[in-house]
Amino acid sequence: MGKSEDQFVMDNYKSVVKEKYNSSQRDIYADRYSFVNTCGFYGYNQLLKCFYETFNVIRKRGDNVAQFNFLDVGCGHGTWTEFYASITDDSAKVYGVDLSAERLAIAKKRNPGMDYQVKDMVKDDLSYAKANFISALTVFMFLKEENEIHEALKNIHHSLQSGGYFLWVDAYHASRFNSKAYAAGFTLSEMLEFAQENGFKPIYKKKMYKLLLGRYHTLFLREKLPNWLVGLVEKIIPSPPGNIFVLFQKK
Ligand SMILES: C[S@@+](CC[C@H](N)C(=O)[O-])C[C@H]1O[C@@H](n2cnc3c(N)ncnc32)[C@H](O)[C@@H]1O
Numbered sequence: 001m002g003k004s005e006d007q008f009v010m011d012n013y014k015s016v017v018k019e020k021y022n023s024s025q026r027d028i029y030a031d032r033y034s035f036v037n038t039c040g041f042y043g044y045n046q047l048l049k050c051f052y053e054t055f056n057v058i059r060k061r062g063d064n065v066a067q068f069n070f071l072d073v074g075c076g077h078g079t080w081t082e083f084y085a086s087i088t089d090d091s092a093k094v095y096g097v098d099l100s101a102e103r104l105a106i107a108k109k110r111n112p113g114m115d116y117q118v119k120d121m122v123k124d125d126l127s128y129a130k131a132n133f134i135s136a137l138t139v140f141m142f143l144k145e146e147n148e149i150h151e152a153l154k155n156i157h158h159s160l161q162s163g164g165y166f167l168w169v170d171a172y173h174a175s176r177f178n179s180k181a182y183a184a185g186f187t188l189s190e191m192l193e194f195a196q197e198n199g200f201k202p203i204y205k206k207k208m209y210k211l212l213l214g215r216y217h218t219l220f221l222r223e224k225l226p227n228w229l230v231g232l233v234e235k236i237i238p239s240p241p242g243n244i245f246v247l248f249q250k251k
Pocket residue numbers: 013017021073074075076077079080097098099100103119120121122136137138139142
């Protein structure tokens with residue numbers, strides 16, 4: 001039996017990844033985040049809406065996303081690299097890196113023409129992708145130490161083309177640095193401070209979902225409660241967000 005999500009403690013990111021993503025097989029019915037399951041379906045749709053808004057922010061700034069090189073850091077089994085290929089119409093302009101060779105094996109099977117490499121965003125140079133857009137969706141939350149967060153941001157900044165964009169999506173957590181949970185996210189101010197310190201300016205931000213009473217994430221509540229009820233709760237109950245989506249530009 002594998003560990004449930006909250007049984008992982010805030011261990012070194014390498015050992016968490018090794019333990020959590022140790023299989024190159026995926027059972028879509030068991031995977032909470034696959035499209036056949038509630039969280040996967042709603043989560044993907046929420047993110048698509050944010051991407052739509054993000055790409056239009058970029059378009060208004062005079063940049064054409066169809067001409068970008070995309071790099072997805074911590075790409076897992078390749079969901080967002082696949083999506084980026086639908087934007088560029090050219091999978092040769094899409095790159096994915098992940099610390100887990102097992103997850104990349106699935107991504108490679110799904111998208112054989114794409115460039116997937118085992119890399120650590122904290123330590124490995126990513127500039128070979130010549131990316132205009134780098135994303136990291138729920139990846140920074142694996143980093144335990146502040147210096148690792150700075151190193152990864154510096155690395156992403158260095159690897160981006162001039163004027164390039166960095167999309168940082170993470171779980172929200174009120175006090176990440178006092179938490180034992182591996183999946184402790186960030187507050188919006190923490191994300192802004194870290195990114196600004198490392199040469200990025202924020203140009204679009206969105207709070208997603210709600211975290212009720214500090215523990216009930218409304219994406220996951222959809223597994224148990226009717227959608228209309230969760231939707232209503234999200235609208236009327238003031239609470240911090242469940243996730244944060246911020247688009248930065250390289251200064
Ligand atoms: C929660 S999953 C998210 C996967 C994907 N971004 C998505 O949204 O579907 C986090 C991924 O980050 C990867 N990861 C964690 N730390 C990493 C690091 N230092 N460098 C590269 N990948 C990392 C994990 O192996 C895992 O595949």
